[in-house]
Amino acid sequence: MDYTTSNTVLKNPNATDKYHSPNGSTTKRLDYLEWEEYFMATAFLAAKRSKDPSTQVGACIVNEDNQIVGVGYNGMPRGCCDDVFPWGKSSDKLKSKYLYVCHAEANAILNKNAASVKNCTMYVALFPCNECAKQIIQSGIKKVVYVSDKHAHKKSTIASKRMLTAAGVETQQYCPKNKKIEIDFTELDWDQLPSTPLKKKKDNDSL
Numbered sequence: 001m002d003y004t005t006s007n008t009v010l011k012n013p014n015a016t017d018k019y020h021s022p023n024g025s026t027t028k029r030l031d032y033l034e035w036e037e038y039f040m041a042t043a044f045l046a047a048k049r050s051k052d053p054s055t056q057v058g059a060c061i062v063n064e065d066n067q068i069v070g071v072g073y074n075g076m077p078r079g080c081c082d083d084v085f086p087w088g089k090s091s092d093k094l095k096s097k098y099l100y101v102c103h104a105e106a107n108a109i110l111n112k113n114a115a116s117v118k119n120c121t122m123y124v125a126l127f128p129c130n131e132c133a134k135q136i137i138q139s140g141i142k143k144v145v146y147v148s149d150k151h152a153h154k155k156s157t158i159a160s161k162r163m164l165t166a167a168g169v170e171t172q173q174y175c176p177k178n179k180k181i182e183i184d185f186t187e188l189d190w191d192q193l194p195s196t197p198l199k200k201k202k203d204n205d206s207l
């Protein structure tokens with residue numbers, strides 16, 4: 001019997017656990033991530049790459065076959081060093097981040113790894129602003145799933161909603177089933193895996 005699954009190496013193949021009954025039958029895992037959780041979690045994971053000290057936003061674009069075709073987070077444009085450009089909110093607009101930073105939604109669209117994002121769904125932590133809404137509409141994205149609408153009172157959000165509605169882009173708030181999803185790099189039984197060289201990657205890549 002093959003005790004390995006696509007993403008798990010069982011620690012003790014002889015043990016009876018929740019997927020293996022004593023009579024030897026094997027059932028599928030039931031605590032797997034549902035699609036929506038997986039895509040929103042991908043957006044939240046991408047946000048962890050953001051250098052913005054106050055707000056980290058991630059976005060994940062998914063096609064009609066549930067394939068991820070773009071991921072992005074808020075960051076400085078390529079070539080604009082994130083140690084040089086400002087991250088603060090100075091009253092001097094040129095010294096404030098807002099004129100420079102690329103929003104997660106825009107980066108996800110620009111980073112697409114497919115020919116088009118037409119009819120795709122975007123998963124994003126924050127409701128998109130008016131500038132991102134324009135790009136969402138023009139790129140053909142048909143649905144936006146978001147978690148927080150904390151800027152609902154802002155004119156940029158009101159304008160965004162007006163445009164998305166007029167253009168027929170569906171918006172839907174996502175209510176997470178689980179408050180937290182844990183990623184545990186030690187959950188595999190490392191002793192049973194062939195040793196892999198640990199290579200330090202350069203940290204100047206940007207999504």
Ligand SMILES: Nc1ccn([C@H]2C[C@H](O)[C@@H](COP(=O)(O)O)O2)c(=O)n1
Pocket residue numbers: 052054055056057073074075097101102103104105126127128129132
């Ligand atoms: N839908 C959004 C909204 C905001 N962002 C980015 C832009 C900034 O980096 C940050 C907001 O900064 P704050 O005013 O909260 O200090 O989040 C985005 O990517 N997508």
